[in-house]
Amino acid sequence: MKRGDFMKKILIIEDEESICNELSELLKNSGYGAIVLENFKDAKNEILSINPDLILLDINIPYINGELLLQNLRKESNIPVIMVTSKNTEADEVLSISYGADDYITKPYNPTILLLRINNIFKRVEDHSNLYSYKDLTINLQKGVITKDKKEISLTKNEMIILGFLLNNRNKIVTRDELMTELWNNNEYINDNALTVNISRLRNKLKEVEEEEVIETKKGLGYILL
C-alpha cells in the first residue's frame, strides 16, 4: 500500500455518522486518505480549503442540498464528485449529472463497485495512457499486446482486463471478487471457472516472456502482481 504523498485524498460529505465511519474505513483499507467533512455550514469553502482529489457527496445534508452545493462548487472547482445517495430517481441522477457530478451511485451500494467507480474516475482524470511498462515488458492495454524486445504476445479481452487491474494495483493483493467485479463492470459476465481459466492462460502467456512467476496466488485472499 502506498502512503504519504501519493495517497489520494477523498472527502466524505455525509451527515450520517455510522456511514462516515464505515466509509472511511473502507477507503483507508483501500489505500486512500479519507477525510470527513465536519462543518456543513460553510461547506463550499471547507471543500476548497481541504482541496481533496475526489468528493463523495450525499444529497441530503444539513444546511444546503447536495445538488445545490455541487452547483456552487462547480463554479470554482473541477474536483471529481461522485453523488452517493439514497435518492433513487432518474430525475435526481439527471440533475446531478447536469450540475457536473462525475458519477451517481445509490445506497445501499456494493463497496467493491464504489471502489471501482472511484478508481475509474482517477484513471479518467489522470488520463492514463494505455502503455504500461512492467519489468522489461511493454504492455499496450488498448491493443492487448505485450512486447518484449521483438517478441509480441496478444491477449484476449478478459486477459487484458485482468492484467490491467493487476497493473493498476501493483504490489497489492487483489481479491477474486475485485477481479470479477472489474470483469462484470466491463460487460464480461464470466463465472468462477472461467476466471480461473483466464488467469492460468494469462500466466502461461506471461511465462513465454518472463522467466519467473509474476502473478502470485495468495491462498484464500487473491492474487498479487509482483
Added chain:
Amino acid sequence: MKFNKYLKDKILTISLFFLMTTTILLMLLAFKCNISLIVAILLTLFIFNITFILIDYLRKRNFYNLLLLNIERLDKSYLVLETLQKPHFYEGELLYQALYEINKSMLENVKEYEYAVNDFKEYIEMWIHEVKIPLATLVLMAHNHKDNFDKKQIEQIKRLDNYIEQVLYYVRCENAEQDYLITENNLDKIISHIALKNKDDLLENKINLIVKNIDYKVLTDSKWLEFILNQIINNSIKYKRHDTKSYIKISAKQENNKTILYLKDNGIGIPSKDLPRVFNKSFTGHNGRLKGSSTGMGLFIAKNMCKKLGHKIEIKSKEGEYTELQIIFSKDKHYEVVK
C-alpha cells in the same frame, strides 16, 4: 324522459282537470247554457290544458334528457354538472343546486383522502430513504469486517433491500404521475448495472449469465427499468433448476418500430394454468407455494410500471424447461423530431 311516464306522473293534475271539466260541464248544463257555448268552453279548456302540459313536458325534457345523455357519455359522470346550463324551471333549479352541493361535498371528501394518501406516500418514501442508511451501513460493515459476517447474512441484507425497493416502486407507480423521467438509455448499460447488482447471487448459485446483442437505445426511465429487470432476474435465480447447468440469457432484437428485450432462463418454469395470472396482484401460484417466501408482488409491480412507461411485458414458459420474459419498447417518432 318518456312522454307516457311523464303523463303517468301528472295523473293527479290530469284527473283534477277532468274533475273540474266535468263539474263545469254539469254546472253549465244545470244553468241551461247554450250548447255551442258549452262546446266552446270545453274546447278552450282542453286546448289550453294540453298546451300547458306539452310546454311543461318539453321544457323539462330538454334538461333531463341532456342530463341523462351526458351522464351516459362521460366516463367521469360526476362532472355532468359542468356540461349543463342552469335550468329555467323551479324543480330543475332545485335539482341543479342540490347536485352542485353534493358534488362539492364529495370533492372535499375525495380531496381529504388524496391528502391522506399523499401524506402517507411521502412518509413511506422518506422512510425508505431513512431505512436505506442503516442498510448501507450494514453492507459497508459486512465488507469491512469480513470475519464477523458470512455470506448468509449478506444474502439476508440483500433480501431486505429488495423488499424495500418493492415497496418504494409500488408506492411510486400506484400514486404518482411525475415520479419517472423518460430518457434515451442504452440497454447494455442498464443490463450491466443489473448484472453487477446480482453478480454475487448469480455466481453463488452457479448461474451463467449470457448477454448478447443488446447494444440498442430505448426510451425509458433507467431506474424503473432496472427495478423491473431486477425482479425478473431475482425470480430466475429463485426458481432455478438443480438438475442442470443453469443459465439466464439476455438478448434484444429490433423490429420495425419496436425493440424487444428477451430474458430467458432454464429454470423450473411455470405451470400453464398459472401462467395467465402471474402478473396479478398477490398471485403466488404453484411455484410460490413451493418456495414459501413469495409475496406475489414483484411481477405485478413490474407489469404496472411497464404500463406507465408505455412498454409491454409478456411471458412465455414451459413447466420444467424455461421461462422467458419479453419487454417491448416502442419507438416514439415525436422524440426523434424533438431530438
